[in-house]
Each structure stands twice: as structure tokens, then as C-alpha cells.
Amino acid sequence: MGELAVPADALWGAQTQRAIENFKISGQPMPRTFIRALALIKAAAARANAELGLLSTRKAVAIETAAQAIAAGEHDSAFPVDVFQTGSGTSSNMNANEVIATLAARAGTPVHANDDVNLGQSSNDAIPSALQVAAALAARERLLPALDGLRVAIATRAAELETTVKTGRTHLMDAMPLTLGQEFATWASQLKAARERLNETLVRVQALPLGGTAIGTGINAHPQFAQFVCKALAELTHVPFLPADNLFVGIAAKDECVELSGQLKALACALMKIANDLRWMNSGPLAGLGEVELPALQPGSSIMPGKVNPVIPEAVAMVAAQMIGNDVAITVAGQSGNFQLNVMLPLIARNLIESIELPSNALPALATCIAGLRVRTDRLQQALAKNPILVTALNPVIGYELGAKIAKAAYASGRPIIDVAREMTTLSQAELQALLDPLALTRGGIRAGVGGGG
Numbered sequence: 001m002g003e004l005a006v007p008a009d010a011l012w013g014a015q016t017q018r019a020i021e022n023f024k025i026s027g028q029p030m031p032r033t034f035i036r037a038l039a040l041i042k043a044a045a046a047r048a049n050a051e052l053g054l055l056s057t058r059k060a061v062a063i064e065t066a067a068q069a070i071a072a073g074e075h076d077s078a079f080p081v082d083v084f085q086t087g088s089g090t091s092s093n094m095n096a097n098e099v100i101a102t103l104a105a106r107a108g109t110p111v112h113a114n115d116d117v118n119l120g121q122s123s124n125d126a127i128p129s130a131l132q133v134a135a136a137l138a139a140r141e142r143l144l145p146a147l148d149g150l151r152v153a154i155a156t157r158a159a160e161l162e163t164t165v166k167t168g169r170t171h172l173m174d175a176m177p178l179t180l181g182q183e184f185a186t187w188a189s190q191l192k193a194a195r196e197r198l199n200e201t202l203v204r205v206q207a208l209p210l211g212g213t214a215i216g217t218g219i220n221a222h223p224q225f226a227q228f229v230c231k232a233l234a235e236l237t238h239v240p241f242l243p244a245d246n247l248f249v250g251i252a253a254k255d256e257c258v259e260l261s262g263q264l265k266a267l268a269c270a271l272m273k274i275a276n277d278l279r280w281m282n283s284g285p286l287a288g289l290g291e292v293e294l295p296a297l298q299p300g301s302s303i304m305p306g307k308v309n310p311v312i313p314e315a316v317a318m319v320a321a322q323m324i325g326n327d328v329a330i331t332v333a334g335q336s337g338n339f340q341l342n343v344m345l346p347l348i349a350r351n352l353i354e355s356i357e358l359p360s361n362a363l364p365a366l367a368t369c370i371a372g373l374r375v376r377t378d379r380l381q382q383a384l385a386k387n388p389i390l391v392t393a394l395n396p397v398i399g400y401e402l403g404a405k406i407a408k409a410a411y412a413s414g415r416p417i418i419d420v421a422r423e424m425t426t427l428s429q430a431e432l433q434a435l436l437d438p439l440a441l442t443r444g445g446i447r448a449g450v451g452g453g454g
Contacts, residue, residue, distance in 0.1 A: 011078040013098035013113065019091035023082040030092050030346060031353045035079050036071045037134035038096050040236050041126055041210070041229070042117060043067035048228035049119050059116055062109035066100045075099060083350045087336070087343030089127030093118070120221040120229070122213040124251050124341055129208040131349035132250070135260060136205050136239055138353060139198060142360035147198075147267075151191040153367035154274075158184035165438040166291060166380040167387050172280075174389050177438045180375060183277070190270040197263045205260055206241050208233075209250025215340040216248030254342050257352055258334035261327045264355045268323035271359065274366070275313035275320065278373075282310045290379045295372040312369040319358045326351035384438055386410070390417045393435050398425055 006017045043064040050060035069075060078099045085091045097113035104111045111117060118126075162181030167174050210233075211226025213219050218226075226243035233241045244250045284290035300309035330351050333344035342348075388410040391403045398406075402424070410420045418432050427435070434440075 011099045011102045012095055015094040016098050019081045019085055023085045025082050025084040028083045029080050032076055033138050033353045034134045034349045038130040039067045039070035041130055042100055044229050044232035044236055045121055047232040051228055052222045058109055059111050062104035063100055063117055066103035083346050085346055088123050089345045090123040093123035093126050120225045124214050125209045125212040127345050128250050129210045132205050132208055135352050136202055138356040139202055143356050146360045146363040147195050150363040150367040151188050153371045154184050154188040167383045174387050176392055177441050179442050187274045194267040194270055201260045201263050204256040207244040208241055209244050209247045212247030212251050216251050252340050253337040254334050254348055257348050261330040261352055265324055265327040268320040271316055272320040275317040278313040279310045290376055293374040294369055312365050316362050316366050319362045323355045326355045385416050388417050390436050393441055
């Protein structure tokens with residue numbers, strides 16, 4: 001392809017330079033999390049090839065040392081290739097190979113980018129494996145702990161508020177009462193289920209197509225390379241990576257990544273619900289629901305003095321929206337496996353990593369927000385006392401039709417339901433108080449021990 005000028009101080013070589021010049025598209029390099037994963041694969045491959053007798057100990061140590069430095073973030077500026085590049089990620093693979101070879105040579109051990117650093121590999125198995133490793137490490141090291149932290153914060157508040165009763169809402173309209181503890185526990189249960197789903201999917205994400213080389217046949221790789229490199233990678237990361245049962249699948253398709261993105265989308269839906277529930281509950285403070293007061297973090301308006309907005313739930317809602325959008329692109333990219341190779345690997349890597357890292361950053365802020373919110377029990381009690389839907393508890397005693405008349409009368413007059421029911425039924429005050437006890441109503445079932453009707 002002719003001569004090419006490479007900056008004298010660059011760690012990369014000609015193939016990387018061509019990619020820099022060819023793909024001036026987004027200005028976004030591959031995520032640092034992905035570069036770390038790719039470097040760890042190069043380190044593991046060198047160790048495996050040495051154990052298999054295919055690479056001298058000296059070269060293997062030089063490659064692994066250089067790769068570990070890259071993984072540690074010491075040479076991030078040496079990876080400028082755009083996300084929107086060749087669909088196989090070959091440019092990023094050669095970027096890593098060239099930088100590692102240069103670092104090794106500068107340290108006194110000449111190695112060849114293709115023959116040594118890339119030994120037993122192809123871009124077609126190294127890149128899909130790198131995006132799987134990146135996703136698994138980011139999820140296990142950052143997302144799952146952040147998810148646990150948020151769930152614990154919510155569960156703690158749920159326990160504190162297990163007897164704090166409020167008006168429930170369906171269709172955004174008044175419904176039967178529940179406790180704030182029950183409402184918060186619903187969120188915690190959603191997050192627990194999301195974590196379980198993520199854990200199940202990560203097992204499949206950790207099955208790598210390394211050793212499949214160009215199309216899955218394993219051409220130019222030692223028959224035991226897949227086993228040895230996954231063992232080395234597990235030693236380096238403390239995550240149980242294993243060879244995929246079918247090496248063709250992880251090269252031709254990225255179904256496990258589409259599945260992981262789907263689980264992240266489900267998490268995004270839970271986060272969107274939590275964020276929006278908090279925004280509604282915090283609305284006001286005078287003209288809205290005003291059920292809770294979120295911590296005041298910053299002024300909410302450049303023109304309205306004293307205004308404070310629910311900024312953390314809003315940020316989390318935007319994170320959730322981005323995760324859902326990323327999933328759409330990953331789904332399209334996952335379909336782009338033509339014959340023996342998926343050709344949208346860099347896009348999958350970029351979006352999947354972002355969908356893991358964004359909530360990893362946002363969830364601790366949401367946990368702090370929930371831990372610091374104040375419950376406005378006066379507002380809860382005011383709404384609860386005038387909630388005509390409490391008449392539902394009288395249905396087994398007075399019937400639906402009379403209950404509807406009582407509810408309409410209470411709505412029209414703005415009076416507490418117990419007062420209207422006392423006038424329109426033969427039930428005593430004591431019976432009505434037992435039937436309409438808000439806390440008792442949060443426990444479901446039929447109120448026993450009362451009679452009468454009318």
C-alpha cells in the first residue's frame with residue numbers, strides 16, 4: 001500500500017496510522033475498559049504460548065510486561081483508533097499488537113507484532129473476546145457492587161418506613177393505601193431480580209471464542225491454546241473465563257452480548273421507574289404530591305430563587321434512556337453477523353461498555369439521594385384521610401353499589417370517607433374505624449369481626 005509517515009514518537013506502527021487516517025469519523029477512541037481487556041488478552045496469550053512452548057520465555061515476559069502496563073492505563077494515548085472503524089476491529093487489534101511490540105523493543109526485547117504478539121490469534125477472535133472480557137469485568141467490578149449498594153440503601157429505608165402509610169396510585173389516580181416500606185421494597189425487589197438476571201447472563205459472556213482465530217476452525221493456533229489462554233486470563237482477572245463450547249458462534253454472532261444488553265435494558269426500565277416515582281413523590285412542594293423531600297443539592301433555576309429540582313433522579317432517568325438506546329444499536333449490530341464474522345464489533349463494545357459504566361456511576365448517587373430523603377408524613381396523612389377509595393374495604397359488608405355512592409359523595413363534599421359512610425350505612429363508628437384502618441388495609445385480606453350493612 002506504499003510508504004506511510006508515522007510520528008517518530010508514536011508507539012504504534014503503520015497499520016494503526018492508516019486506521020487513524022482512514023477513520024476520522026467520531027473522534028471517539030475505543031473505550032479504555034475495552035483497551036484494558038484487549039491488553040489482558042495479549043498478556044494471557046503470551047503466557048499461554050510460552051507454556052505451550054511456542055514462544056520463548058524472554059519474549060513472553062516482554063509481551064506480558066508491556067500488555068500489563070497498557071492494562072494499567074499507562075499508555076491510553078497510544079490507542080487513538082476511532083470506534084467507527086473496520087467492523088472486525090482489526091485496526092484496534094493491530095494497534096495493540098504494534099504498541100506492545102514497540103514497548104517490548106524499547107525495553108530491550110524485539111518482538112514481532114504479528115508473529116509474536118498476535119501468535120495463536122486473529123482479530124476475529126481477539127476482538128469479540130476483548131469486548132466480552134471488558135463487559136464481564138466492568139459488570140463484576142463496578143456495576144454489581146453499585147447495584148448492591150443501591151438495593152441496600154432502598155431496603156434500609158423500606159425497613160424504616162414499614163408502618164408509614166400513604167395513598168397508593170394506579171393510572172396516577174388515588175387507589176388503596178400501602179406503606180412507603182412496601183413501595184420502597186418493590187424497588188429493591190426489582191433490583192434484586194435485575195442482579196440475578198445479570199449474573200446468569202455473565203456466565204455466558206465469560207465463555208470466549210479465543211482459539212477460533214479467523215473463522216472458528218482454529219487455524220494457526222495450538223489445539224490447547226483456548227484452554228491455556230483462558231486459564232491465564234482467569235489468573236490475571238480472577239474471573240472464571242472459559243473457552244466457548246463452539247468457537248464459530250462467538251466469532252460469527254454476539255448473541256451473549258445482545259442478551260447482556262437486554263438485561264441492562266431491563267435494569268434501565270427499573271431505574272426509570274424508581275427515578276420517576278421519586279420525581280412524582282417529590283413534586284411540589286406545595287402544588288404537587290409533596291410526599292417526600294429529596295436532598296437539596298443545587299439551585300434549580302437561574303431565574304426562580306429558592307427553586308430546588310430532583311436532579312439525581314433526572315440524571316438517572318437520562319442514564320436509563322441512554323441504556324435503552326444503546327440496546328437498540330446493539331440489537332442491530334448483533335444481527336450483522338454475515339456468514340462467519342460479525343462486522344459491528346467495535347460498536348457493540350462501545351455501547352455495551354457505556355451501558356454498564358453509566359449506571360455504575362449513577363447508582364451510588366441515587367443511593368445517597370434515597371438515604372437522605374425526608375418523608376413528609378403530614379402530607380401523606382392529609383391525602384389518606386380524604387381518600388374515598390378506602391371505601392373498597394367496605395365492599396364485602398355493604399356491597400359495591402353503595403360503596404360507589406359513598407365514594408362519589410365523599411369526592412363531592414371533600415369530607416373523609418369515614419364520616420360519609422357513617423351517615424349512609426348502619427355501621428357504627430367503631431366498626432368503620434376497624435374496617436377503614438389504613439395500616440390494616442395495607443395487609444390485604446377481608447376485615448373480619450364486623451357486621452351490619454345498609
